[in-house]
Amino acid sequence: MGSLIKALRLPLLLALLWASVGAASAAEYQVTIAGMKFSAPPAQLHVGDVIVWRNDDIFRHTATARDKSFDIDLPPKAEGRMTIDRTGAVDFYCRFHPAMTGKLDVRP
Numbered sequence: 001m002g003s004l005i006k007a008l009r010l011p012l013l014l015a016l017l018w019a020s021v022g023a024a025s026a027a028e029y030q031v032t033i034a035g036m037k038f039s040a041p042p043a044q045l046h047v048g049d050v051i052v053w054r055n056d057d058i059f060r061h062t063a064t065a066r067d068k069s070f071d072i073d074l075p076p077k078a079e080g081r082m083t084i085d086r087t088g089a090v091d092f093y094c095r096f097h098p099a100m101t102g103k104l105d106v107r108p
Helices: 001-024
Strands: 028-034 050-055 062-065 069-074 079-083 088-093 100-105
Touching: 028 100, 069 079
Parallel strands: 028 050
Antiparallel strands: 050 079, 062 069, 062 088, 088 100
């Protein structure tokens, strides 16, 4: 029985370590819409990070990926959240105001 506990201890320890590293590395960032513009997205985004999109304007906006990977509807004074789930560059815009644009650069 003692050897069984020892054998299970290492995989359990590794699983707990992996979970704590993953949780510690995720960050939350905010991209604000004000004056018909997106604020600058963070330069260092990683898979697992969360973006809180906040619309401080009096108009309805969206944060819509050109590759259709996300589309967040943002009524006036509202927020929407998304967790980043893949790497790469993603251009985004507002469907109602196509001149409003930005780009996310996501690293592993």
